[in-house]
Amino acid sequence: MSTEAIEQLQTVRDWLRYAVSRFTQAGVWCGHGTDSHWDDAVQLLMQTLHLPMDNNVPFLDARLTLSEREQVLERIERRARDRVPVPYITGEAFFMGLQFHVDERALIPRSPIGEFLATEGEPWLAGRPVERILDLCAGSGCIGIAAAHVFPAAQVDLGEVSPGAVEVAEQNIRRHGLEGQVRAVTSDLFEKLDGPYDLILANPPYVDARDMATLPPEYRHEPELGLAAGEDGLELMGRILREAPAYLSEDGLLVGEVGNSQPALEAAFPSVPFTWLEMENGGHGVFVVDAQTLAQAAPLMNG
Numbered sequence: 001m002s003t004e005a006i007e008q009l010q011t012v013r014d015w016l017r018y019a020v021s022r023f024t025q026a027g028v029w030c031g032h033g034t035d036s037h038w039d040d041a042v043q044l045l046m047q048t049l050h051l052p053m054d055n056n057v058p059f060l061d062a063r064l065t066l067s068e069r070e071q072v073l074e075r076i077e078r079r080a081r082d083r084v085p086v087p088y089i090t091g092e093a094f095f096m097g098l099q100f101h102v103d104e105r106a107l108i109p110r111s112p113i114g115e116f117l118a119t120e121g122e123p124w125l126a127g128r129p130v131e132r133i134l135d136l137c138a139g140s141g142c143i144g145i146a147a148a149h150v151f152p153a154a155q156v157d158l159g160e161v162s163p164g165a166v167e168v169a170e171q172n173i174r175r176h177g178l179e180g181q182v183r184a185v186t187s188d189l190f191e192k193l194d195g196p197y198d199l200i201l202a203n204p205p206y207v208d209a210r211d212m213a214t215l216p217p218e219y220r221h222e223p224e225l226g227l228a229a230g231e232d233g234l235e236l237m238g239r240i241l242r243e244a245p246a247y248l249s250e251d252g253l254l255v256g257e258v259g260n261s262q263p264a265l266e267a268a269f270p271s272v273p274f275t276w277l278e279m280e281n282g283g284h285g286v287f288v289v290d291a292q293t294l295a296q297a298a299p300l301m302n303g
């Protein structure tokens with residue numbers, strides 16, 4: 001550790017400045033809940049020091065103890081030198097204003113599906129009651145748990161193939177006190193699940209081989225199982241589209257995320273009239289399709 005930094009940097013403001021300089025010097029990549037070195041620094045410092053993320057101006061000139069300075073420097077170096085994303089360093093991530101535990105067994109929450117949930121699924125759900133929801137490829141469980149907050153009368157299943165990620169999801173279920181409403185199921189897509197569901201929220205791995213080869217170092221800390229999806233990025237979404245009609249209620253809805261693989265999905269399934277959501281807060285490649293449309297397209301998809 002730098003003796004000079006430990007001795008000369010005293011206040012929260014000092015360490016925020018140092019962190020931004022260090023992150024800029026190291027060329028760290030922001031894409032796990034922040035979009036700037038400043039936001040990365042604020043998230044890292046405030047969570048490490050157990051200070052509020054917002055309204056933290058009164059603390060900026062507060063002096064750190066020696067042990068706090070040592071811990072802050074160690075974490076800044078992990079971020080800059082080892083390129084570990086901030087949520088994996090602090091063990092905390094935010095999604096739709098909710099706080100989740102996260103570690104390297106599951107992807108860091110960041111799905112634009114949150115925008116669909118923020119509108120309670122309107123206008124696509126058209127005010128219909130939602131009794132059962134499936135968060136497919138759930139990872140940390142953030143999407144399904146957020147859905148449980150939006151639709152408090154719904155039962156929510158979190159389907160996830162990785163036992164480690166299921167353990168993270170179960171921890172988050174307990175954290176939010178949702179044991180009676182949400183359950184995590186170890187399942188290879190629909191294998192261990194029973195429909196019908198009124199709403200399926202699918203955020204499977206969708207990074208194609210070309211993008212996987214060029215990912216910034218930060219993404220190498222995430223489980224490859226949660227990112228890579230074959231040559232065209234459709235390895236799992238193709239299966240989901242073909243199998244989903246059997247697990248949707250008659251007027252159910254499938255919401256899926258494929259990111260940069262959107263053009264490949266449209267080319268592979270020309271019979272499916274996807275509706276692509278326009279995102280106000282960033283992100284792309286999220287579609288909505290209803291059960292009847294999927295059922296009508298099924299013969300062509302399976303042909």
